[in-house]
Amino acid sequence: MRKLRHRFLAPMVAVxxxxxxxxxxxxxxxxxxxxxxxxxxPAEKIKLTVGLFSDFHYAPLYEEFKKTHPNVxxxxxxxxxxDHHTNLIxxxxxxxxxxxxxxxxxxxxxxxxxxxxxxxxxxxxGLDKRQSEYLDWKWKxxxxxxxSSLLGLGTDVGGLAMCYRPDLFKKAGLPTDREEVGALWPTxxxxxETGKKFVAGKVEGAKFTDGPGEHFRAMVEQAPIGFYDAQYxxxxxxxxxxxxxxxxxxQMIDAGLSANLAAFSPPWNTGIAKGTFAxxxxxxxxxxxxxxxxxxxxxxxxxxxxxxxxxxxxxHLMLPKQGKHPKEAAALIxxxxxxxxxxxxxxxxxxxxxxxxxxxxxxxxxxxxPYFGNAPIGKIxxxxxxxxxxxxxxxxxxxxxxxIGNGLQRVDQGKQNAEEAxxxxxxxxxxxx
Amino acid sequence: MATRAPDRLAAVPPNRPVGPRRRLRRHLVxxxxxxxxxxxxxxxxxxxxxxxxxxxxxxxxWVSLHEWTLLQDEHPFVGLENFRTLLADDYxxxxxxxxxxIGVLSTAPQLLLAIWLAHLLNRPLRAQTFFRITxxxxxxxxxxxxxxxxxxxxxxxxxxxNWVFSLVGVDGVAWxxxxxxxxxxxxxxxxxxxxxYNALIxxxxxxxxxxxLYEAATIDGASGxxxxxxxxxPMIKPTIxxxxxxxxxxxxxxxxxxxxxxSYIITGGVDRQYQTLSLFIYENFTKLDFGYxxxxxxxxxxxxxxxxxxxxxxxRRGKGGLA
Numbered sequence: 001m002r003k004l005r006h007r008f009l010a011p012m013v014a015v016x017x018x019x020x021x022x023x024x025x026x027x028x029x030x031x032x033x034x035x036x037x038x039x040x041x042p043a044e045k046i047k048l049t050v051g052l053f054s055d056f057h058y059a060p061l062y063e064e065f066k067k068t069h070p071n072v073x074x075x076x077x078x079x080x081x082x083d084h085h086t087n088l089i090x091x092x093x094x095x096x097x098x099x100x101x102x103x104x105x106x107x108x109x110x111x112x113x114x115x116x117x118x119x120x121x122x123x124x125x126g127l128d129k130r131q132s133e134y135l136d137w138k139w140k141x142x143x144x145x146x147x148s149s150l151l152g153l154g155t156d157v158g159g160l161a162m163c164y165r166p167d168l169f170k171k172a173g174l175p176t177d178r179e180e181v182g183a184l185w186p187t188x189x190x191x192x193e194t195g196k197k198f199v200a201g202k203v204e205g206a207k208f209t210d211g212p213g214e215h216f217r218a219m220v221e222q223a224p225i226g227f228y229d230a231q232y233x234x235x236x237x238x239x240x241x242x243x244x245x246x247x248x249x250x251q252m253i254d255a256g257l258s259a260n261l262a263a264f265s266p267p268w269n270t271g272i273a274k275g276t277f278a279x280x281x282x283x284x285x286x287x288x289x290x291x292x293x294x295x296x297x298x299x300x301x302x303x304x305x306x307x308x309x310x311x312x313x314x315x316h317l318m319l320p321k322q323g324k325h326p327k328e329a330a331a332l333i334x335x336x337x338x339x340x341x342x343x344x345x346x347x348x349x350x351x352x353x354x355x356x357x358x359x360x361x362x363x364x365x366x367x368x369x370p371y372f373g374n375a376p377i378g379k380i381x382x383x384x385x386x387x388x389x390x391x392x393x394x395x396x397x398x399x400x401x402x403x404i405g406n407g408l409q410r411v412d413q414g415k416q417n418a419e420e421a422x423x424x425x426x427x428x429x430x431x432x433x
Numbered sequence: 434m435a436t437r438a439p440d441r442l443a444a445v446p447p448n449r450p451v452g453p454r455r456r457l458r459r460h461l462v463x464x465x466x467x468x469x470x471x472x473x474x475x476x477x478x479x480x481x482x483x484x485x486x487x488x489x490x491x492x493x494x495w496v497s498l499h500e501w502t503l504l505q506d507e508h509p510f511v512g513l514e515n516f517r518t519l520l521a522d523d524y525x526x527x528x529x530x531x532x533x534x535i536g537v538l539s540t541a542p543q544l545l546l547a548i549w550l551a552h553l554l555n556r557p558l559r560a561q562t563f564f565r566i567t568x569x570x571x572x573x574x575x576x577x578x579x580x581x582x583x584x585x586x587x588x589x590x591x592x593x594x595n596w597v598f599s600l601v602g603v604d605g606v607a608w609x610x611x612x613x614x615x616x617x618x619x620x621x622x623x624x625x626x627x628x629x630y631n632a633l634i635x636x637x638x639x640x641x642x643x644x645x646l647y648e649a650a651t652i653d654g655a656s657g658x659x660x661x662x663x664x665x666x667p668m669i670k671p672t673i674x675x676x677x678x679x680x681x682x683x684x685x686x687x688x689x690x691x692x693x694x695x696s697y698i699i700t701g702g703v704d705r706q707y708q709t710l711s712l713f714i715y716e717n718f719t720k721l722d723f724g725y726x727x728x729x730x731x732x733x734x735x736x737x738x739x740x741x742x743x744x745x746x747x748x749r750r751g752k753g754g755l756a
Binding site: 267 | 588589696700720721722
C-alpha cells in the first residue's frame with residue numbers, strides 16, 4: 001500500500017502544484033496580499049489586469065507605463081456597464097476573479113466605500129499626496145465611509161451641459177447661438193418656458209427634449225442632498241428636492257415637450273441622428289455618445305445647463321485586495337490619473353479632468369470641439385464642474401434613480417397620472433434594501 | 434469504488450479452500466468488471482449532473498430559506514419567510530401572468546405552424562435538403578441579434594411594421610408600451626427562432642410513418658389535410674408530447690427576449706408589462722438579494738413541473754389513434 005501511495009504521490013503533487021500556480025495567476029488569494037508591503041522583486045514578470053466598462057482610451061498610457069516598468073504586462077478586460085459593477089461585487093465577496101485595477105462609476109461607488117477591507121488602502125502606496133490636486137468632493141468619493149482608507153483615485157468627472165440642435169431651434173424661431181441659448185434657461189422653469197415656445201414654433205417631427213429621466217437625474221444631483229442623506233439613509237420619499245425634480249419632469253411631459261424616449265435605447269440613438277428631439281442633458285462623456293450616432297458635424301451644439309452647473313457620472317480606479325501586485329497597480333493608477341494623462345483623455349475621449357488646476361490650463365480651457373460647431377467644451381464643462389455642490393452618494397443610488405425614472409416614463413406613456421406613478425415609484429424605492 | 438473491493442473479499446464463504454489465490458483474484462476482477470463497468474460508463478453523466486444540476490438545485494433551496502445578501506457576512510435562517518413574501522408580491526404574480534401569456538402566445542401557434550411546415554416538407558420536393566436546412570437557420574442565429582433586429586422592426590418611431598401601418602393609414606403602435614402588444618412582439622421573436630427547429634423534429638418523426646398508410650388514404654380519396662389530421666398527427670403523438678413539453682419549459686424560461694426588447698431594462702418595461710419570471714429572478718440577483726431570488730427560482734421550478742404535467746395530460750388525452 002505504501003509503495004502504491006508513493007507512486008501516486010508524485011503526480012498528485014505535480015498536479016496540485018500546477019493548480020495552485022494557475023489560481024495564483026488568476027489572482028485569487030485575499031490573505032497574503034493583506035499585509036500590503038509584500039513587494040515582489042523588480043525583475044519578476046508581472047501581469048496586471050485592468051477591469052473597465054467601456055473603452056477608456058488607455059492604450060497609449062499603458063505604453064508609457066511600460067517604459068518605467070518594463071517587467072509589467074497589462075491586460076484590459078471590459079464588460080457591460082451594469083454587469084461590470086455587479087460582477088465586481090460578486091468577485092469581492094467570493095474572493096476571486098477581480099482585476100488588479102478596477103474602474104467604478106460614480107453611481108456605484110457608494111456600494112464599495114462601506115467595505116474598505118475589500119480594497120488596498122492607497123495611502124500605503126503614497127497616493128494620498130495627490131489630494132491637494134483634486135476637486136475636493138471628487139477626492140472624498142474615493143475615501144471609505146469611515147474615512148480611514150483611500151480606496152480609489154478619480155479619473156474624470158461628468159460636468160453638465162445641455163446639448164441642443166441649432167437647426168431645429170432656428171425652425172422654431174429660437175436663437176441658435178450657444179451663448180444666447182444658454183441665457184434662455186438660467187433655471188429649469190425657464191427651460192420649460194423655452195420648450196413651450198419651441199412647441200409653439202411647430203417644428204415638424206421634433207419634440208423639445210428626449211424624455212424627462214435624465215433631466216430628473218440632473219436636477220436631483222444639483223440639490224445639496226439627493227436620494228441619500230449624509231448618514232446614507234434613503235430619503236428619496238421625503239426629500240422635497242426629489243419631489244420638486246419629479247414635478248418638474250411631469251411639467252415637461254404635460255407641456256408636450258417630451259419625445260418619450262428612454263436614454264440609450266435604440267430609438268433614442270436613432271433620434272440623435274434624425275433629430276426627433278432638440279435638446280438633451282449632456283455630461284461631458286455624452287458628447288462621445290452623440291458622435292457615435294453620426295448625426296453630422298455641427299448638427300448638435302452645446303450650451304450651459306439650467307440650474308447652473310452639476311455633475312453626472314465620472315469614475316474612480318480602485319485596487320481590490322485580491323490583487324497580488326498592489327505596488328505596481330498603484331503606480332499604474334497614479335499614471336492614469338496624473339495631469340498629463342487627464343489632459344490627453346480630455347482631448348481624445350472628452351473625459352473631463354477631476355484636477356481643478358487643469359481647468360485653467362490652456363490645453364483644457366481653450367479646447368474647442370469642431371464636431372459641435374467649435375463649441376468651447378473646455379470652458380462649458382469646467383464651469384459646470386466648478387459650480388457643483390457635492391452630495392452624498394448612497395450604495396443603491398442607481399436603483400433609486402431607475403425606480404423613479406420608470407415612474408416618470410409611465411406618466412410619459414400615459415399609463416398613469418403623476419400621483420399614481422409617484423406612489424408606485426416610492427413603493428419600488430421602499431423595496432430597495 | 435476501490436474501497437468496495439475488500440468488502441467483497443470478506444463476503445466470500447470462509448470454508449472455501451483458499452488454494453489458488455490468483456484464480457480467486459481473477460474471478461473477483463471479472464465479477465467487478467461485469468457488475469461495475471456499466472455503472473462506471475454512466476457515472477460521468479451522473480457525476481456531472483450531481484455537480485451542475487442536483488447540487489445547485491439543492492443549494493438554491495437552502496439559500497431560499499435564508500435572508501442572504503451578498504454584501505453581508507451573516508445569512509440568518511428565515512424558514513419559509515421568502516416564499517411568504519413572494520406569494521404576496523404583486524410583481525411576482527405579474528411576472529407569472531406575463532410568462533404564461535407570452536408562453537401561450539408563442540407556443541400554440543408555433544407548434545401548429547411547425548406541424549404544417551413539416552407536413553409540407555414531408556412530400557417529395559425538389560431541393561429538399563436546402564429547405565430543411567433553411568428551417569434550421571433562424572435557430573442558429575444568435576438570440577441577441579434576433580431580438581435587436583426585431584426590436585427595430587417593432588420600433589415606435591422608425592419601425593418597419595409601423596411604417597407599413599402608416600402606408601395603409603393605420604396609426605403606429607407603441608409596441609413595447611402596452612401589455613398585449615409587447616407580448617405579441619416578444620412571441621413573434623420566439624416563434625421566428627423555434628418554429629423551424631420544431632418542424633425538423635416533427636419531420637423526423639413523420640419520416641417514420643409507413644408510406645403505405647398514405648398510399649391507402651390517397652386511394653380512398655383523402656385530401657392532404659385529412660391525411661395530416663387522421664394519419665400523421667396520431668402517428669407522431671409521442672413526438673408532439675415531447676415537443677410540447679420542451680417548448681413549454683423553454684417558454685417558462687424566456688429571458689433574453691424581454692431583457693433586450695426596446696432596451697436593456699431589467700424590470701421588463703417601465704410598468705413591468707413584459708417582465709417574465711426569469712427577468713424577475715435576474716432583477717433580484719442583481720440586487721444581490723439571493724435568498725429572495727432563490728425562492729423565485731424554486732417557485733419557477735414548481736410552475737414548470739406543473740405546467741409541463743398539465744400539458745402532458747392534455748396532449749396524451751387528445752383523441753386519435755389509428756385503431
